[in-house]
Amino acid sequence: MKADPTGVLTGSHYLDGDHACCEGALAAGCRFVAGYPITPSTEVVERFARRAPLVEGAIFIQMEDEIASSIALQGAVWAGKKAMTVTSGPGFSLMMEHIGLAAMTETPCVFVDVQRGGPSTGLPTLPGQADMMQARWGSHGDYEIIALSPNSPQECFNLTIDAFNLSEQYRVPVMFMMDECVGHMMERVVIPRADQIEITPRRYTKLPPGQYLPFKPGEDLVPEMFKAGDGYRLHVTGLTHDYRGYPVMEPNVQETLVHRLVDKIRVNAPKIWRYEETDVADADIVVVSYGITSRVAVEAIALARKQGIKVGMLRLIVVWPFPEDRIFELASQGKGFVVAEMNYGQMFYEVDRSARGRAPVVLAGHGGGTVHNIEDIAKKIVEANTCRSKRN
Amino acid sequence: MSVETELKKASLSPTYTEDPGKHPMDGFLRMDRMPHIWCSTCGIGVSVNCFAKALEKCQIPLDQVTVVSGIGCTGRVAGYVKVDSFHTTHGRAIPFATGLKLANPKLKVIVFSGDGDIVAIGGNHFINAARRNIDITVICINNFNYAMTGGQVAPTSPEGSVLSTSPYGNFETPFNLPFLAESVGAVYVARWTSLHIYNQTNSMVEAILKPGFSFIEIIAPCPTIFERQQKMGDGLDRLRWYCENSEIKHEAKTKDVAIGLQNKIIVGKFVDKTRPTYLESMNEHYKEKLGARYKPYEG
Numbered sequence: 001m002k003a004d005p006t007g008v009l010t011g012s013h014y015l016d017g018d019h020a021c022c023e024g025a026l027a028a029g030c031r032f033v034a035g036y037p038i039t040p041s042t043e044v045v046e047r048f049a050r051r052a053p054l055v056e057g058a059i060f061i062q063m064e065d066e067i068a069s070s071i072a073l074q075g076a077v078w079a080g081k082k083a084m085t086v087t088s089g090p091g092f093s094l095m096m097e098h099i100g101l102a103a104m105t106e107t108p109c110v111f112v113d114v115q116r117g118g119p120s121t122g123l124p125t126l127p128g129q130a131d132m133m134q135a136r137w138g139s140h141g142d143y144e145i146i147a148l149s150p151n152s153p154q155e156c157f158n159l160t161i162d163a164f165n166l167s168e169q170y171r172v173p174v175m176f177m178m179d180e181c182v183g184h185m186m187e188r189v190v191i192p193r194a195d196q197i198e199i200t201p202r203r204y205t206k207l208p209p210g211q212y213l214p215f216k217p218g219e220d221l222v223p224e225m226f227k228a229g230d231g232y233r234l235h236v237t238g239l240t241h242d243y244r245g246y247p248v249m250e251p252n253v254q255e256t257l258v259h260r261l262v263d264k265i266r267v268n269a270p271k272i273w274r275y276e277e278t279d280v281a282d283a284d285i286v287v288v289s290y291g292i293t294s295r296v297a298v299e300a301i302a303l304a305r306k307q308g309i310k311v312g313m314l315r316l317i318v319v320w321p322f323p324e325d326r327i328f329e330l331a332s333q334g335k336g337f338v339v340a341e342m343n344y345g346q347m348f349y350e351v352d353r354s355a356r357g358r359a360p361v362v363l364a365g366h367g368g369g370t371v372h373n374i375e376d377i378a379k380k381i382v383e384a385n386t387c388r389s390k391r392n
Numbered sequence: 393m394s395v396e397t398e399l400k401k402a403s404l405s406p407t408y409t410e411d412p413g414k415h416p417m418d419g420f421l422r423m424d425r426m427p428h429i430w431c432s433t434c435g436i437g438v439s440v441n442c443f444a445k446a447l448e449k450c451q452i453p454l455d456q457v458t459v460v461s462g463i464g465c466t467g468r469v470a471g472y473v474k475v476d477s478f479h480t481t482h483g484r485a486i487p488f489a490t491g492l493k494l495a496n497p498k499l500k501v502i503v504f505s506g507d508g509d510i511v512a513i514g515g516n517h518f519i520n521a522a523r524r525n526i527d528i529t530v531i532c533i534n535n536f537n538y539a540m541t542g543g544q545v546a547p548t549s550p551e552g553s554v555l556s557t558s559p560y561g562n563f564e565t566p567f568n569l570p571f572l573a574e575s576v577g578a579v580y581v582a583r584w585t586s587l588h589i590y591n592q593t594n595s596m597v598e599a600i601l602k603p604g605f606s607f608i609e610i611i612a613p614c615p616t617i618f619e620r621q622q623k624m625g626d627g628l629d630r631l632r633w634y635c636e637n638s639e640i641k642h643e644a645k646t647k648d649v650a651i652g653l654q655n656k657i658i659v660g661k662f663v664d665k666t667r668p669t670y671l672e673s674m675n676e677h678y679k680e681k682l683g684a685r686y687k688p689y690e691g
Binding site: 032034053054056057059061063064065067068069071072073074075076077078079080081083097098101227228229230231232233234235236237238239246247 | 422424425454455456458460470471474475476477478479480481484487488489490491492493494495496498499516517520674678682685686687689691
């Protein structure tokens, strides 16, 4: 279906990534935001608080903490709203239990994390990219999520819409992994007309009460939803549950449920993977990057090319599920990798795992606080090229 | 429409089921989930029964009723009542309920959870939801301990309570829940014991019909742990004790109703006042600030 025009601010704007993310959410149909102030994400909720009273059916509430925010949005989803919460590292840590709840109860919702330097209070006003593994593994137990990483304000707008659509399609919490630079940089953001924006509606059941089983999956492993107040009078629990939604403390029910929660993303991963390749075909070295670092990497690649090294770029747009098949394919072609990210090795391990020993994988990492020096990435490209030459 | 009118109307309503083969509460409970997990003479089931009666008296269509629970013995209530129900995480039933209510103000949202859930791990949410006057009802079953995990000391355990993590007796000062609820802005505050089934039911009716944040504390026996550990006998002995040692004092000052291990328990309706709910305040405020540009929020 097409976007509801009441939330779409069609036109050409000059926005930072945080504001663009808020507009993306409104365009996607998000009408409920629960948040708690935290730098560098606060501008997202500030804008939503200003916009919500002027968009019919939209409401913002500033909760007492991130724990409350991360579950209030799930209450809103079960009452029929599209909803998100917004935070940064310390708040993201507090939200982990509820990411697990959303995964377990298959509640479609969006968690925005504008990453700053960590651990702990770290660097509140400066960038980091060190929550990438936390986004994937932060809550206890086995589950899968989807995560996206924009590298410009325009993408903050576009991909926020995609984040909502993916959350509805697969009924998973979607992590929107921004960073302080992308959140605070201002660029032109073009917001199209509502009829040019594709929206995935919630997958409500058409079955009447009595015939509908709330956690019985369809062919794509995703069950259809109901909402409170529609007369179904059903139960939703974070306990292991059967098709009826009733708690059952048995290994076979755990196997059926949790295996499906994992498989609904793993099996559908090729449909979810999204990355952008530049000059990869003839490249000896592929720089894998995402977010603001991908824009710095472009300069490093140009520098390395000047030195005669054939370098290409694979920019992750969907970060989780990780496009392991594509990395393996490139590794099998004898290409080496440099993973440039603002941490001491997170997605690096995914690239290394996916290469399965067939290619050298070099980390160009640092602890955050500023973007990479172009020369530092270029040096790693040279290093990877040397490793590759020795191996071949 | 006043609460009094509602109650009068409710007293004329028909009973739940005419079928003699069925339990009168069948329509309110998920009978396919029985037997429940609660111990014999536990007070939680009593309150669920009162809740079903209260819903019947309120004459609210059950399709509009939503029950939210956290984790713990009382946290299991959501799983047994046959309405839309959500069994959330430990301590977080109130913010989940806040999201539900704000997203669809037509829903009647009732939080049913235990003392540890509501005022220990969930204490921050409790005080903030009351402050905001979110239009929900919180029914807190207070059995003075963490029963689901085997009987640990709680912020409600009276001084001297012997529990597994207070093996020499509790030396902390417990919460006085009605005092807490009133001081942070609850518009309706009542306390009853599991013995007071009619009063409890009537309070539930009043609380559910009352716009704003309403709070009912139910003092309930936990015969398997709390009463046994305090050598107070079984659940029935405890009900006898309630009978002899509870005193109904409507409008008692909430600061005076703290609970000691062997003291009298003051019960009654302590607070019943009116102030605008969160959504009423929000709509009023935005109408004033934004004028015709603002369409009142209805969900």
